[in-house]
Amino acid sequence: MPSTHPKLTPIVHSWIKDLTSDGSFLQHCIEQYGSPVNIHNLISFEQNYLRFKRMFHKYGVSNKVFFARKANKCKSFVYAAKEYGFGVDTTSLNEMKDCIAAGLDPEKITVTAAIKNMAILTYAVDNHIPVTLDNEDECQLLQQILEERDLTLAVGFRITGFVHKGEKLYSRFGFDLAKLPVFLRSNLKEAGSYDRLLFRGLHFHLSGYSIDQRISALSQSLDLAEQLLKHGLKTTYIDMGGGILMNYLKHGSEWVEFHETLKNSLLPHNDEITFRKDPLGLVKIDKQIYGEANVYPYYNEVNQDKFVEKIIIGQKEGFPIYHHLKRLQIELRIEPGRSLLEQCGITVAKVAFRKRDIEGRLFVGLEMSRMQLFSSSADFLLDPLFIPIEKKQEENPCEVYFVGTYCLEQELILKRKIQLPQFPQIGDLVCFVNTAGYMMHFYESEAHLIDLAKNLVVEKTHRWEVYEDSEYVTAENVR
Template identity: 65%
Template structure:
């Protein structure tokens, strides 16, 4: 898509979406960069042979050790606040080095209001921030200004187009003050699509609402409203779940941003005219169709209200993101297939909490599961495996296997990747 628009661009895989080293290796093979959120993520990228200019650091907290490592390895950093700038600059002076930096920008105007973000420098002040502190005699004379960065919460195309447009204005203002912007990084949040049809998605919402407002059977555990609030038998808000169905997603999502008009020309044209590279940092959407999570059935039982609970050898943090539930049905892999006796179950996990449900939704299986049967959650590489994974109760973390087809199929532990 970028080449169709003749746009100079780089994709940085947002590593936080999955800790597997295999994805860093794959990013490298594709010529992508990697967006890192911690010292360990950076270190692994260097160890796996990524060149420093293919790494960007957007870590929310950058301490002395992390910044020192970036300086030693000449890894460009995106700065977020004054304290970070002070620390980075002090280290650069101490180490007698310079470093490429980008500035995170926020506070974009949208629909007559400022978009809130806890991150970044305000878009109305960033030009003054850079011009007054950088350059040969500036407070941050060791910084080498290279570009601007933003990452917006949510999945709005118009908000991203507005932010890009306003960032281009900042780049123009900086150019008038002698600072060349080499890249604009529009972050991640590039939406992906999990479902085959809009009907499934709409039907789910309808059946969920019906189950919450009427006497019909629950479809979520104890009629969990998935983040909606029930007041006077009315449901307020929407389920707090990822938008699992989207018509415009991945490359077409980015295309819709870039083709939005600014002053009579599409945004991509403004980037080309100013010789500014476009950078994106997709996490989830880059991992589409690239991971599954498998757990063994440990037990079956009835709860006090008659539901069938199926205990899995896993815990909730291994299938958990900011979405109130994962809305894809898992695959059932029985040891002894006996079709014809469907059964409705809830999956529960190993943590000692009443609310330790792997999925809040009731799942229909083609038969009553046996101990040792496998449940396979699909398309989980993006945030569903590791983002919140914890070792509470001293459980071992799950094993991460890489499955590769070379001459035949082979599986090996991710940590063996070098």
């Protein structure tokens, strides 16, 4: 029988183990910067990048890696990308400005903003930053800006409409790839309506994490590149966006057990493992459970570089994809957000209260809101680290739900019931690991006029040094 407390043991990098082993250091951070606090370290950022580079090198594939900045707002990552030699994918004017301020070569900046208004496109033109176009209105606006300045700009075109296993993959983004050749031929040529746009490459980003769908999309992008070449349009790169899986969990067996136990827990007479039997997206009809939990796949054996490797060794007409990329002299670009941030950040919060609800659950109030640990996944499925002020000699486990600052009934930091080794005290700390990718920033808000969490960067020399993100950048510490 699976236990009623399925564990989800996170992978914890040595810098996090080191930092969290000293409770007084974290207490000091909370005292100084408030709760919660987001703490970053850049070691893994470079290591993650190098994993991609080594894999591309193994296959001799010309490549560029762009960090999808939307996944974390800290400027330190932009400066680090510049230092380590990779690029940044931007989605707003401020993100673009940070890249230029960090001294990134414009060729190492991409613009995939969903809305590209006059300000964004003008800034791109004035700073020679190539942009990825999504629709004809953007082409028109960019042409107008370029005509006013008598300039040209390198552009890529985002495409959609890939066929996979006989069905079209839907995306609201991009040009229909079936219509793009005619559009480019008639508009980008000399004296065409958009003759100031210099075609350079193709771009796609698929939602979800299917390797096979990406093989299909890349194959069809290669076909499109060949077709365009016949009409004098050379594709210099194909950018396959992000969505590269990462792995958060130590044991695959725990992941399997969690899902089994979740399903069982929804049946009558079984104990809850989520708040009031929250199904996390599963559907219960009569006594049957249907569907899948709507959660990020936190356990993945094929992740990061191995995920991209599977795609480029995927077959197209009897040859691996990387062979076609080389044959056509096309650079492969990727825009990882989450997977470049693996093991780059933690979120630490302070216990404010303990209480029982009317049904007997133990609530632990944390000085943080659920929007400071939030993503599209129905729950963040990793056991947090518990850092008590005083560690009791004897373990006396208790089951708790963490609740936060917003005045909503559904204000649970984690929907999953968590087991702590001892009864928590006010002032104890809870550390959520691996939160740098999306979790800490993507949905954070200042509702109730509560200050946003401070973002720190820590670095170990002979002891841990702490910087605020903005200080770290100006101190030019990134090496």
